[in-house]
Amino acid sequence: MTDKPPSNTGSPTSPGKPPARKRARRSQGFLGVVLGDVRHFSAGRTLAVARLAVKEALRLKVLGVVLLGFAAIVLADLTTRRFDPVFDTAPSMIRIAELVIMIVGLVLAVFLSTFSLPREMASRTIYSLVTKPVSRLEIVLGKAAGVVVVLAIVTFGLGVLSWGYFQWRGRQVQQLAAARCQQMQKASESASLPTDAPPAGLEAIADHGPFRAARYVMPSDPLAIVTFPPQTPARPLKARERRGLEWLTGAPDHTAHWGFENLPLDEIDFGKARIVLSVVPPATQRDGQTPEDMLPEGHRDVLVRLHFEGLYVRPDWSVALTLGADGRLEVPIPARGAPDAPGYGGGRFWVSMCGAETPRLGVGDTSCTILLSGGDAVRSASGLILTTTSSPGRYWIAGPLLAGRYRFRDILPHRIGPDGSVLQVRVGVPGASSIPPEARARVMVVDETSGARRDVTFRPEKRGPAVIPLSRDDFGGGTLAVYVKSDHPALEVSVADESVQLELAPVGDAARAFATNWLKDLTMMWLAACVLAGIGVLASTWAGWQVAALLTAVLFIVANAWTAIISNVERYGVSLSGRTVRGAAGQQVAVFMYRVVFGLLGILLPNFDRMDYGDVVARGVSAPVGGLLAVPEGALWYALVYVGATVVLGYLSFSAREVAR
Amino acid sequence: MDHVAAAETHDLVKIYTDFWGRPRVRALAGLNLTINQGEIFGLLGPNGSGKTTTIKLLLGLLRPTRGDVRVLGRPALDVRKNRDIGYLPEESYLYRFLSGEETLRFYGRLFGLRGRDLERRVGELLDLVRLDRRARKRALKEYSKGMSRRIGLAQALINNPRFVLLDEPTTGLDPIGTREIKDLILEMKAQGRTVLMSSHLLADVEDVCDRIAILVRGELKECGNVRDLLLVRDILQLRARNVGADVGRDVEKLLADRGATDIQLSHPRMTLESLFLHVTGDEPQTPK
Numbered sequence: 001m002t003d004k005p006p007s008n009t010g011s012p013t014s015p016g017k018p019p020a021r022k023r024a025r026r027s028q029g030f031l032g033v034v035l036g037d038v039r040h041f042s043a044g045r046t047l048a049v050a051r052l053a054v055k056e057a058l059r060l061k062v063l064g065v066v067l068l069g070f071a072a073i074v075l076a077d078l079t080t081r082r083f084d085p086v087f088d089t090a091p092s093m094i095r096i097a098e099l100v101i102m103i104v105g106l107v108l109a110v111f112l113s114t115f116s117l118p119r120e121m122a123s124r125t126i127y128s129l130v131t132k133p134v135s136r137l138e139i140v141l142g143k144a145a146g147v148v149v150v151l152a153i154v155t156f157g158l159g160v161l162s163w164g165y166f167q168w169r170g171r172q173v174q175q176l177a178a179a180r181c182q183q184m185q186k187a188s189e190s191a192s193l194p195t196d197a198p199p200a201g202l203e204a205i206a207d208h209g210p211f212r213a214a215r216y217v218m219p220s221d222p223l224a225i226v227t228f229p230p231q232t233p234a235r236p237l238k239a240r241e242r243r244g245l246e247w248l249t250g251a252p253d254h255t256a257h258w259g260f261e262n263l264p265l266d267e268i269d270f271g272k273a274r275i276v277l278s279v280v281p282p283a284t285q286r287d288g289q290t291p292e293d294m295l296p297e298g299h300r301d302v303l304v305r306l307h308f309e310g311l312y313v314r315p316d317w318s319v320a321l322t323l324g325a326d327g328r329l330e331v332p333i334p335a336r337g338a339p340d341a342p343g344y345g346g347g348r349f350w351v352s353m354c355g356a357e358t359p360r361l362g363v364g365d366t367s368c369t370i371l372l373s374g375g376d377a378v379r380s381a382s383g384l385i386l387t388t389t390s391s392p393g394r395y396w397i398a399g400p401l402l403a404g405r406y407r408f409r410d411i412l413p414h415r416i417g418p419d420g421s422v423l424q425v426r427v428g429v430p431g432a433s434s435i436p437p438e439a440r441a442r443v444m445v446v447d448e449t450s451g452a453r454r455d456v457t458f459r460p461e462k463r464g465p466a467v468i469p470l471s472r473d474d475f476g477g478g479t480l481a482v483y484v485k486s487d488h489p490a491l492e493v494s495v496a497d498e499s500v501q502l503e504l505a506p507v508g509d510a511a512r513a514f515a516t517n518w519l520k521d522l523t524m525m526w527l528a529a530c531v532l533a534g535i536g537v538l539a540s541t542w543a544g545w546q547v548a549a550l551l552t553a554v555l556f557i558v559a560n561a562w563t564a565i566i567s568n569v570e571r572y573g574v575s576l577s578g579r580t581v582r583g584a585a586g587q588q589v590a591v592f593m594y595r596v597v598f599g600l601l602g603i604l605l606p607n608f609d610r611m612d613y614g615d616v617v618a619r620g621v622s623a624p625v626g627g628l629l630a631v632p633e634g635a636l637w638y639a640l641v642y643v644g645a646t647v648v649l650g651y652l653s654f655s656a657r658e659v660a661r
Numbered sequence: 662m663d664h665v666a667a668a669e670t671h672d673l674v675k676i677y678t679d680f681w682g683r684p685r686v687r688a689l690a691g692l693n694l695t696i697n698q699g700e701i702f703g704l705l706g707p708n709g710s711g712k713t714t715t716i717k718l719l720l721g722l723l724r725p726t727r728g729d730v731r732v733l734g735r736p737a738l739d740v741r742k743n744r745d746i747g748y749l750p751e752e753s754y755l756y757r758f759l760s761g762e763e764t765l766r767f768y769g770r771l772f773g774l775r776g777r778d779l780e781r782r783v784g785e786l787l788d789l790v791r792l793d794r795r796a797r798k799r800a801l802k803e804y805s806k807g808m809s810r811r812i813g814l815a816q817a818l819i820n821n822p823r824f825v826l827l828d829e830p831t832t833g834l835d836p837i838g839t840r841e842i843k844d845l846i847l848e849m850k851a852q853g854r855t856v857l858m859s860s861h862l863l864a865d866v867e868d869v870c871d872r873i874a875i876l877v878r879g880e881l882k883e884c885g886n887v888r889d890l891l892l893v894r895d896i897l898q899l900r901a902r903n904v905g906a907d908v909g910r911d912v913e914k915l916l917a918d919r920g921a922t923d924i925q926l927s928h929p930r931m932t933l934e935s936l937f938l939h940v941t942g943d944e945p946q947t948p949k
Contacts, residue, residue, distance in 0.1 A: 033738050040741065048770035052756070059758035124754040128816065131720045132771040133743040660722035661677070 033655060037135035045134045046142045053116055053146020062108065066154055069104045070161040073097045077169070093169055097162040098521065098614050105155050105529035106556070112147045113536025114548035117654070122544075126659045140537065140651040144643065147533045152526055159522040163515070170511075177206040217502040219482075221407035223495065225386040226483075246363055246386050246402060248279075250355035252303065258368035258381030260349045268344065272374030273333040275351055277304070280327060280362030300324075301356040304331055308349050320356060327361075333370070351381070403444075403485035404495040408502050413477035416504050421475070424501045425458075426465035427484060428494040435460050442487035443468060449478025457487050465501075517613075524613040527639035531606045532556055534646035541654040559605040562598060606642055611635045665734035667824045667855035668696040668719050673728035675714050675879075688714040689879040691728070696857055698823070701850050703870035703887070704859040710876040712859040713751065716826055719857075720748055733824055744772065747822035751829040751859075753813030757802035761792055761812045764801060765819055772820040786815040791841070806833035814842065825849060827858040831865050836934050843869050864932070867891070900929065 077093040117140075120126040129139065225246070248254055279302075300323040323329045331351075333344060351368050355361050363384060370379045386402075427441045437459075445454045445468070454474055458466045482500050486493040535555055539548035613635075673692040676684045689711045696702045704712045717723045718730050721737045730737035733745050755764055765783040774782055787797055790811035801809065810833050817825060827846070831839040846856050846869045860866050866873060867887060875883040883890065899912070909926045916924050931939075 036739060036741070042773075044773060044775075045771050048767060051770075052767055055763075056756070056758060123757075124750070124752075125756055127720075127722060127750050127754050128748070128768070128813075130722065130740075131743055131746065131748040132768060132820075133740050134771050135740045658723050660717045 030656065034652070037137040037651075037655070040135065041137060042134075046138045046145065049129075049134065049139055049142025050145035050149065053143050054149050056116065057112055057146070057150040062112070062150060062154065063157070065104055065108065066157045066161070069100050069154075069158045070165075073100050073158075073162055074165060076100070077165075093166065095614075097158075097165075098525070101155060101158045101162070101522070102525050102528070102614075104158065105151060105525050106532055108154055109147070109151055109529040109533040110536055110549050110552045110556075112150055113144070113533040114540045114545045114552055116143050116147070117537070117540045118543070118545040118548065121659060124660075130659055136655045137651045140541065140654050141647055144534065144537045144647045144650070147537070148530050148643070151529045151533060155522055155526040155529065159518065163518060166518075174206060181206050217408055217411065217504060218498070219406040219500060219502075220409040221405075223497050223499075224405045225402055226405045246384065248353075248355045248361040248363060248386070250361070252354055252356070254386070255352050255354040256363045256367070257385045258351045259385075260351070260370060260379060260381055263344065263349070263370070263372070263379060265344075267372045267377055268333070269373035270333060272371075274371045274374055275306075275331040275333060276369045276371060277302075277323075277329040277331065277351070277353060278327060278367050278369075279323060279353075280364075280367075302329070302361070303354050303356050304329070305352040306331075306333075306350070307352065308344060403483040404499070406482045406484070406500040408480040408482075411475075411477055411480060411502075411504070416472065416475070416477060421470040421472075422503045423468040423470055423482065424465040424503060425468060425482070425484060426499050427460045429460055429491060436491065438488055439491050439493070440487035441466070441493050442485050444483040444485075445470070445474060446481040446483070447475045447478065448481050450476060460493060470502075521613045524611045524635055527635055528608050528611040531608070531611070531639050531642050534643035534650075535606065538646040538650040538653065541650040542657060555605065556608075558601075560608060562601060562605055565598065607638070610638050665698070666695045666731075667698045667700075668694070668730075668732045668857065670694045670715070670718070670731075671729040673715075673718065673730060674726045675711075675718060675723060676726045687879055689718070692876075692879070692881055694874060694881065694884070696855060698855050699850065699853050700871040701846060701856040701858065701869050703866040703873035704857065704876065705863065705866060705873055706876035709878070711879040712876055713828060714879075715876070716748075716828055716857070716859060719826065720746075744820065745823040747817035747820060747825045749810075749813050749817040749825075749827045749830055751832065753801075753809035755801050755809065755813060755816065758800060760800055761787060761797045761804075761808075761815075764812060765815055768816045768819045774819075782819060786818060789818070789845070790815045807835060807838055810834055811838070814845075822854065824855045825857070827856065829860055830858055831860065831862060839865065840934070864934070 073093070073096055076096045080092060080096070120129065130136070246256070248256055302321055302323055303318065304321050305318040321329055321331065353363070353368075363386075365384045366380055367384065368381050371377065372379060423443070423445065425441070425443050429435050429439050439460055440457055441460050443456045443458070443466075445456070446452075452474060456466075456468050458468075460466075480502065484493070484495050484500065532552060536548060536552040539551045543551065670692050673689050673694075674687075675689040677686040677688055679685050692711070692715065694715070704715060706712050714723065718725055719732055719737055721740070721742075724738070732742045735742040756767070759767065762783060765786055766779060769779045769782055792808065792811055792815075796804070796808060801812065804812065810830070814827075814830065817827070830846070831842050834842060843865060846858065849856055850869075850871075856869075858866065858870070870887050872884070872886050873890065874881055913924055913926055
């Protein structure tokens with residue numbers, strides 16, 4: 001029994017206070033809580049939470065992953081093909097180590113970031129945490145910081161162990177290269193075996209090990225003979241604009257190529273569409289001559305090849321055909337749709353032709369056209385390119401209209417030393433016992449990345465190459481195109497594949513430079529893992545760890561696929577249900593919509609390409625020492641902003657939910 | 662001490678919802694409660710009555726569906742209130758990979774304790790909850806339930822809180838530990854702190870609480886001073902030592918002559934707790 005009647009009030013509320021609901025709205029609003037968290041943010045408390053997260057990971061024996069990863073690197077290297085110092089541009093062990101470190105980092109990023117917070121919720125340790133004066137902002141930030149630190153420990157720990165292994169293996173490779181140099185030298189001295197001098201690369205490895213800076217660079221593209229200056233017309237050339245003829249020699253490796261891009265699919269009648277080839281006989285028609293006289297039978301055989309790069313890639317089609325007496329040839333474009341038949345389905349399309357026993361067939365920009373429906377709708381190629389796929393001897397460049405083009409692609413700025421890069425050009429004058437005094441060769445150096453151009457004229461020499469110094473203004477990295485031609489209207493010059501070589505200035509101590517690059521590479525892999533961890537933290541603020549981990553992993557895959565998807569759409573157009581969207585306007589709208597949707601996704605999804613530095617290291621190139629933080633493309637800032645954004649979103653998400661049920 | 666209530670709720674309603682936001686359980690139905698500073702307040706009720714929900718709302722672990730909750734004058738969701746409160750959950754939800762010392766250091770850092778101050782405070786608390794030197798270094802996953810409760814209590818007191826919320830504080834403790842906790846609670850009251858405790862062990866609550874509230878199905882059924890609530894005013898109890906059997910008969914006769922009914926004369930019984938403490942040498946044998 002009690003002496004007091006039951007009451008629903010413990011104690012009277014103080015008079016004069018505002019109504020409860022009003023006070024609740026004023027004091028406990030979400031925005032108010034967020035502002036309060038920001039205003040009273042403490043780095044010390046955040047650090048305490050981060051230390052706890054690190055300790056948790058370490059007690060979960062995450063560091064064991066470092067040892068396991070290192071064991072995997074050593075095992076993979078020892079059981080796969082050994083590094084060949086002559087032919088490999090980079091030791092395979094570096095690629096293996098990169099792969100292992102990247103996989104370990106990404107998997108750990110997913111696991112650690114999505115595990116910590118949900119585990120706190122499941123084990124209810126969060127009760128003890130949030131009842132301390134630590135805000136949700138400090139909790140989420142501290143957790144993310146802890147994961148970032150653990151990822152750094154693992155990534156750089158594995159990196160340092162790998163570095164030690166590289167040093168050990170590097171010494172082995174040096175000894176191997178030195179031994180091979182010695183063998184070749186002995187063989188040469190004894191003259192018992194015909195042998196060449198040791199390749200420069202082998203000597204360099206013997207001197208500097210596998211972490212040397214590459215110096216001599218061969219062109220990435222084979223020698224191409226192009227009209228000079230090279231030009232891609234924006235519209236089909238009119239007859240009067242037709243440029244001079246180029247001459248096919250009739251050799252099978254001397255080929256004329258015409259490229260066509262984005263033909264209107266809705267205008268192509270596949271039953272009637274024709275490729276029309278029209279070549280010029282070796283002599284100009286004179287009065288009284290018939291076409292038979294101009295292009296006699298037996299000299300009309302050509303090899304035609306169609307190559308499709310479009311969305312619907314079919315096998316290349318290659319066939320020997322015979323030109324008409326007038327030098328014309330019509331080739332039908334096969335109907336699209338048969339599984340194994342070649343056909344055009346959008347994108348780029350090449351027509352290639354070479355003579356077969358037919359000397360000097362004249363070809364020009366407009367020698368190849370396409371009749372879209374067999375009638376008036378004519379499309380011309382974007383321009384003629386002549387190539388020799390191999391140059392066992394020399395190729396002769398006659399007159400001012402042709403040039404030999406050499407391209408050096410993907411030269412990274414880090415590969416170029418501060419001073420002393422040169423271009424070595426060796427040209428000859430065919431058939432002359434001595435170089436005529438009036439002979440002149442002209443070299444045009446085009447930095448295709450910056451657009452800088454430079455012309456150099458020199459007199460060909462029998463004895464050695466012309467050495468053209470290149471400053472960093474002439475070429476600062478990217479793609480370098482070098483055009484070589486005769487600068488005399490009546491004299492030919494001869495060039496070959498090896499006529500042009502690029503000698504990049506050394507960048508300094510190769511081993512030290514490699515160390516810098518390796519550290520940069522590790523930094524980039526760590527940043528990529530951090531970005532993924534940011535996503536994981538965000539997901540873990542509202543989902544259980546299984547769902548959060550799955551989402552994070554899927555997002556990683558989508559983000560990587562995104563670049564490939566948008567690139568394909570840009571290149572090949574849009575296909576819906578296996579059918580290409582018809583009409584130029586429809587195609588444009590479809591591509592635009594893709595750009596909008598994928599553009600938005602591009603903002604939301606992480607761009608891991610920005611944090612890819614493996615190529616630099618894998619090629620064995622060096623970097624300026626001291627530029628450790630100069631990771632390309634602002635990857636550091638990108639990662640910082642991305643992780644920051646995901647953590648802020650994670651905080652808002654975590655703030656909006658109750659931690660107890 | 663200021664005049665702000667340690668905790669107060671106004672028309673507090675909490676309805677648990679499912680994933681789609683549909684109401685599932687009404688845990689609290691318009692609770693009005695005020696806990697004054699300096700008192701020991703007991704929260705009683707059967708399972709599912711809303712005791713733990715009330716504590717979680719006070720701590721900001723849950724958001725009220727309606728109504729207002731203030732702790733030490735601040736909204737319950739304001740983390741700054743946590744500087745002055747200590748909380749011992751019904752089970753010790755602590756990081757099992759940390760040792761006892763590391764646990765207290767971690768929570769101490771959250772309150773801005775550093776260096777010697779932190780180490781001194783950690784040492785004091787470990788002494789207070791009687792964890793020996795070996796136990797302090799062991800990971801919590803190796804702790805017994807009683808040891809976990811002790812370290813849980815120590816972390817709740819790391820900041821020398823003004824307001825301590827204890828959810829089932831004596832669960833898992835042996836009678837000596839229980840007595841120590843109850844003594845500690847009384848000591849905290851003597852130091853001017855406020856204690857809110859919820860417990861199924863009514864004897865514990867009765868022993869230490871100044872006021873209690875009884876919740877049934879989310880509604881406050883009873884609230885007031887423990888002594889007042891338990892006092893049976895129409896029955897007189899008389900206790901004395903060294904009384905012979907004849908004196909007892911005289912007293913019984915006297916009471917009957919004066920019109921008293923339902924007269925019972927018997928020897929008092931000591932509680933089992935008192936007996937245990939006496940046997941184990943922790944407390945002299947004294948009947949209650």
